[in-house]
Amino acid sequence: MGKVEPELLSIGDICSETGLSPDLVRVWERRYGFPVPVRLPSGHRRYLREDLHRLRLMAEAVAQGHRPSVVARSGEAALKRLLMPHENPQVEALFLAVQTMDTDRIRRLLGEALEQLGWKPFLQRVVPLLLDRVGLAWAEGSIGIHHEHLVTEVLEDFLRQLRLECHTDPGRGRVLLCTLPGERHRLGLLLAALAYASQGVRTELLGVDLPVSSIAQAARAMKADRVAVSLSIQSAGEPTRKLLLDLQERLPAGCRLLVGGQGAMRTRKIVGVERLGGLEGL
Numbered sequence: 001m002g003k004v005e006p007e008l009l010s011i012g013d014i015c016s017e018t019g020l021s022p023d024l025v026r027v028w029e030r031r032y033g034f035p036v037p038v039r040l041p042s043g044h045r046r047y048l049r050e051d052l053h054r055l056r057l058m059a060e061a062v063a064q065g066h067r068p069s070v071v072a073r074s075g076e077a078a079l080k081r082l083l084m085p086h087e088n089p090q091v092e093a094l095f096l097a098v099q100t101m102d103t104d105r106i107r108r109l110l111g112e113a114l115e116q117l118g119w120k121p122f123l124q125r126v127v128p129l130l131l132d133r134v135g136l137a138w139a140e141g142s143i144g145i146h147h148e149h150l151v152t153e154v155l156e157d158f159l160r161q162l163r164l165e166c167h168t169d170p171g172r173g174r175v176l177l178c179t180l181p182g183e184r185h186r187l188g189l190l191l192a193a194l195a196y197a198s199q200g201v202r203t204e205l206l207g208v209d210l211p212v213s214s215i216a217q218a219a220r221a222m223k224a225d226r227v228a229v230s231l232s233i234q235s236a237g238e239p240t241r242k243l244l245l246d247l248q249e250r251l252p253a254g255c256r257l258l259v260g261g262q263g264a265m266r267t268r269k270i271v272g273v274e275r276l277g278g279l280e281g282l
Contacts, residue, residue, distance in 0.1 A: 008038055008046035017052055018059040024068065028058075032072040056139040057083065064132060065233050065262040083136040084129075091129045098134060098151045099143060106154050114162075119198050123191055127155065131187075152187060159190040169200030176224040178206040178215050180235065180243045188230040188261045192276075196228075212243055216250035226256045228276070231263030240267050248273060 011022050014035075029035055035055060037045035057079040061071045066082050074082065090113050097105040114122045134151050137143040175196050177189050186208050193203045204222050206215065219227050227247070231240060240263065248257050248270065259267070260276035269275070 166197035
């Protein structure tokens, strides 16, 4: 029998499988020596499929907010410790329900965890750890992207329903929650909205991927005293800072601008813009 050639992937294949950007893959390759490309006679780079597993773990670790330089130097065992440093029985039970795509059981277990822990520990521990557990399983290849999408949809429905059941106190003010142009991560918004609503704050959700001018117009029309912007790790950096400066200038007088999420700490500070260090800071 002839020698079996290894399956090779283009950088486009790698990025579509992991969600990493071509630039980040090339930076890791150049600075840290992984992944190691195979050079074709044409000069094009190709990558080994056997490296895809580690790259997916690396992508998930970056998505959780770990520094790319630390991630790039970590082997598979270390990456798994980064992704899931603690085991939680409630989270494991939820994950088993995700594996079997049992939506009724997922909802029931979420309700039981909320009742047992209270809203703040539930939002701080159960929800993020469940998402981390699902992300790790996806990176390992033990579940598919359909599992990830399912748990996100169930969680979003659950969080929305909880928020609608909260009673507002006019004395607690009104907050407008949204994301900036190009930012499509919604779950952080819903977590923040529930945290605010549980304290009696009137919450108004505009959703994701909004022009700065539209956010400012809505804040004025809704008489919001705060605008809270959710930043994921993918939207951190100087372009986001410029958008925030623009938004700050457009907001009506007396309306505070707050930023939260994993991208907030990775975006250079702006005078007058408040950073939220997690749900406990709300």
